[in-house]
Amino acid sequence: MEWGEAERALRAEMVDCARRLWQRGLVTGSSGNISAKMEDGAILVTPSGRSLERLRESDIVHLRHDGTPLLAAARPSSELPLHLSAYRVRPDAKYIVHTHPTACVTWSLRGRLFPRVTVGAMESLGAVGWVPYAPAGSAKLADSAAEIFARGVDAILMERHGLSTLAATLERAFILTDLAEESARIALGSTLSLPTDPSEQGKRNLGDEGVPMPPHRAIF
Numbered sequence: 001m002e003w004g005e006a007e008r009a010l011r012a013e014m015v016d017c018a019r020r021l022w023q024r025g026l027v028t029g030s031s032g033n034i035s036a037k038m039e040d041g042a043i044l045v046t047p048s049g050r051s052l053e054r055l056r057e058s059d060i061v062h063l064r065h066d067g068t069p070l071l072a073a074a075r076p077s078s079e080l081p082l083h084l085s086a087y088r089v090r091p092d093a094k095y096i097v098h099t100h101p102t103a104c105v106t107w108s109l110r111g112r113l114f115p116r117v118t119v120g121a122m123e124s125l126g127a128v129g130w131v132p133y134a135p136a137g138s139a140k141l142a143d144s145a146a147e148i149f150a151r152g153v154d155a156i157l158m159e160r161h162g163l164s165t166l167a168a169t170l171e172r173a174f175i176l177t178d179l180a181e182e183s184a185r186i187a188l189g190s191t192l193s194l195p196t197d198p199s200e201q202g203k204r205n206l207g208d209e210g211v212p213m214p215p216h217r218a219i220f
């Protein structure tokens with residue numbers, strides 16, 4: 001299938017972003033997906049069940065305005081409803097990045113947003129929205145996410161699941177994701193509390209078999 005120049009450039013940009021998300025550890029296995037909205041309203045989205053590590057330009061699925069694939073056999077990401085509903089409520093969004101960053105998800109297990117503790121997060125991340133748990137790929141999840149995106153936030157934390165960001169450029173959607181995970185990771189580290197009594201400290205550092213363990217083992 002022949003791609004126009006704009007589509008070719010978008011596909012290349014998405015492959016590059018996919019690789020960076022993988023390299024930064026923001027996705028694992030076949031998790032995570034990326035989409036881009038073209039000038040004519042059509043959408044490009046990463047395929048279902050493929051690792052972003054090895055995404056190829058030809059793997060990316062082209063969807064018509066109504067969300068159906070141009071090629072009937074194509075299998076778009078199972079998280080497509082989330083992307084479509086977000087584009088519906090945010091006409092300014094041109095790209096959406098959905099990931100499973102470990103520290104962000106860890107905070108969500110505590111039933112709360114991660115604190116925005118770094119200068120980068122405070123200055124560049126902006127507000128992060130909270131989306132209560134709903135099954136992955138469900139219409140309920142897509143609706144809840146759209147409701148929060150509609151309030152103007154560009155990043156949402158999805159309980160027990162992951163993070164989604166939207167932006168007018170793919171670079172910004174990537175940076176928001178990376179910043180959120182950095183902030184969540186540092187905030188997790190700052191919750192470490194070690195006993196001030198050195199004898200207690202010694203006990204804390206002994207593992208189950210009495211083998212000395214590195215400090216900071218017990219985080220929670």
Ligand SMILES: [Zn+2]
Binds near residue numbers: 031100
């Ligand atoms: Zn997901």
